[in-house]
Amino acid sequence: MIVIFHRFLHAFLKIRNRTKRFKELYPQIVQQVWAIYHAETPDLFRQRAKDLWTWSQQHLTGDALAAVQKLYAKTDVFLLAFDFPDAYRTSNMIDRHMEPMARWVASTRFLHGHWAAAELQIRAWAIIHNFGPYSPRARRQQEASSPAHKLNGFVYYENWLHNLLTSTSCAGMTPLHRIRQNQL
Numbered sequence: 001m002i003v004i005f006h007r008f009l010h011a012f013l014k015i016r017n018r019t020k021r022f023k024e025l026y027p028q029i030v031q032q033v034w035a036i037y038h039a040e041t042p043d044l045f046r047q048r049a050k051d052l053w054t055w056s057q058q059h060l061t062g063d064a065l066a067a068v069q070k071l072y073a074k075t076d077v078f079l080l081a082f083d084f085p086d087a088y089r090t091s092n093m094i095d096r097h098m099e100p101m102a103r104w105v106a107s108t109r110f111l112h113g114h115w116a117a118a119e120l121q122i123r124a125w126a127i128i129h130n131f132g133p134y135s136p137r138a139r140r141q142q143e144a145s146s147p148a149h150k151l152n153g154f155v156y157y158e159n160w161l162h163n164l165l166t167s168t169s170c171a172g173m174t175p176l177h178r179i180r181q182n183q184l
Contacts, residue, residue, distance in 0.1 A: 008037060008078050011071040018064040025059055033071075042082045047074045101125055131164040 012033050032052045039045035053072040056065055081087070104125045105111060106107050109120035130147045145152035146160055148167065157167045 007074065008071075009106065011067070011074065012037070015064070015067045015071060018062075019060065019066045022060065022064065029056075029060075029068075042079045045079060045082070046075055049078075097129070100129065127164065131160055131167070133160045 015033060017031065021024055023165070024027070028051075032048070032055065035050040036045060039048055049072050049087065053068060056068040060068060076147060101122075104121075108121055111121060130151075133145050145155060149155045152167075156163050
């Protein structure tokens with residue numbers, strides 16, 4: 001789903017880059033493309049895409065017309081996204097987490113060494129990412145101090161590191177994971 005609308009957004013970027021020279025028509029083009037993107041039904045999506053294609057044949061030429069034609073040619077592919085109405089249309093939610101992780105991986109020299117060490121590094125990053133406090137300027141901090149606080153609905157201590165240690169400890173309980181069950 002994300003891939004489908006990711007392609008749509010790239011098609012829009014191509015159209016945008018190739019139609020800026022049509023200064024008078026540019027706002028109209030952008031409005032029509034976004035109207036297609038925000039269509040609530042597949043039929044409305046298809047109709048708006050056809051309307052854009054018909055309109056662009058009369059008003060655009062060259063690369064700009066070719067960019068709109070490519071978007072129109074992929075209409076059936078974009079319509080597949082309507083089969084998944086609850087899915088996100090963009091990857092922003094994932095990107096917000098993957099960008100800091102990519103920086104972490106780059107700073108560790110792209111996980112040189114054994115796979116086990118690489119897995120432990122990624123797990124360590126994920127734990128710190130989930131328990132580390134939000135920025136003091138973030139609106140989210142008003143609701144919760146960290147992603148773990150938001151998920152759990154409470155914190156053990158004011159200090160995020162104490163919360164991390166408490167949450168990841170077994171708190172005196174015997175863990176019942178596979179390794180422990182095999183020893184019993």
